[in-house]
Amino acid sequence: MLLMGGDRIDEAVAHAAKTLRATADRDWSVPAYRLDWSCLETAEHIAGALVGYAGQLTGRAATAYVPFDIALDDGTDPEGAIHVIEATSGILAAVVRTAPPGVRAYHPYPHRSADATGFAAMGVAEILIHAYDIARAFGVDAEPPADLCEALLAHLFPHVPPAPTGATHWATLLWATGRGPLPGRTPLDHWRWRNARTIPAGHVTLHEVTPAVAADLAAGGTGGFTWIEGGPYDGTRTAAGMVAKAYAGGVYRPDWGMHVLVRADDGIAVGGMGFHGPPDDEGCVEVGYDLAVAARGNGYATEALRSLSQWALDHPDVTSLLARVDPTNTPSHAVLTRTGYTRLPDRAPTHAYGLRRA
Structure with a gap:
């Protein structure tokens, strides 16, 4: 399972503490x-980042970092720092x-906020990457468990294609953070991780699905959401499978996958909505959606x-939107x-609708 949460933080720090105590x-x-x-x-930076992320969430920071930091006491030795x-x-x-x-709180990259899973993933990244920086200074191996690296990549680095043949998830993570070579890829001198976005929509909010969440949904899981009775519906799981497949094939593009629709008043997930891929050469992007039966109407x-x-x-790359609908699906029409969509010539066996930029 690739989802991020408190257990992943525990796993990361257990590995890092064991590694660092060797130095x-x-x-x-x-x-x-x-x-x-x-x-x-x-x-000190690792510790400051971890408690800072916690402060962002508990302080519900909306527009900036909560203005505090921590510092190690003078004379702190390595064992004290690890503690x-x-x-x-x-x-x-x-x-x-x-x-x-x-709950979301301020973080600048790239959508000005992150949810609890995003801060968990960022915490794991701080721990693994900087424990490596310390251990590498002394020639000590710092490679974490493979599934932890895979989960971090699938959640926080969806723009980075998965490990190429013969390479490990750890090597891919080091490359993605500018710390090591990877066969067939140019070394990075600048990098950012990427938190998932949300889009407010009245009574619901659209939550962007990361490849990690998509893989869980496609495998029959909840994706970390609490679902209304009967959800997620078949179309949501199918769309999640498309995202997971695109990511595994190295062709996934963030922004052009799927979202889970979550009710704003109680946090219950009611359906899925998103794109069938990035815009084509003419700037057209196809949309699709479904709702659990209990959420319709x-x-x-x-x-x-x-x-x-x-x-x-x-978005500057988009000029029009396309939706295809079963002729018998009257509610979707x-x-x-x-x-504001208008009928287009049929694309058998579906009816087609389009919306163009004004």
């Missing part, structure tokens, strides 16, 4: 690998586990499609009409 008798005043910080300063990393990781794990559904699909369509048409 605790060394001089941590030396520079960490490829950083301007010493190893002790790098450990601080363990303690601050525990704080973040506890906050992630208890954060109410739907409340206007959720109309609100969500209106917001998603506007988001897409505001009505959703498209209410949202």
Whole structure:
């Protein structure tokens, strides 16, 4: 399972603490690998990031970082620094586990906010990557469990194609963070991770699905959401499978996958909506959606499609939207009409609707 949460933070810090204790008798005043910080300063950064992420979530920070930081006491030795990393990781794990559904807080990359799973993933990244920076300074191996690296890549680096043949997930993660070579890929001198976005849509919110969440949904899981009775519906699982397949094939493009529709008032997931792929050469992108039966008739699909369509048409690569509908699906025809889509020539065996940029 590739989902992110408190257990993943625990797993990451257990690995990092074991790795770092193999260097605790060394001089941590030396520079960490490829950083301007010493190893002790790098450990301080890990701890500061972890407790800072926890503070973002508990403080419900909306527009900026909560203005505080932590510092190691003067004279802290490597063992003390490791203990601080363990303690601050525990704080973040506890906050992630208890954060109410739907809570988001400020983080700049790339959508100005992240949810609890996003902060969990960022915490895991801080732990694994910077523990490597410290261990590498002393020639100590720091490779984490493969499934942990795979989960981190599928959640926080969806723009990075999975490990090529013969390469490990760890090698791919090091390459994605500018720390190592990877066969067939140019070394990176600049990188960012990528949190999933949300799009408000009246009574529902669209939550972008990462490849990690898509894989879980396609395999019959919940994707980390609490679903209405009868959900997720078949179309949502099929769309999730398409996202997972595209990611595994190295052709997935963030922004052009799927979203889960979550009711704003109670955090219950009611359906799925998204794109069948990126815009084509003419700037046309196809949309699709479905709702669990128990959620139909409340206007959720109309609100969500209106917001998603506007988001897409505001994108510079998009000039038009296309939707294909079974001729017998009268409610879906009505959703498209209410949202401003107009009938196009049929694309057998479906009816087609389109919406163009004004």
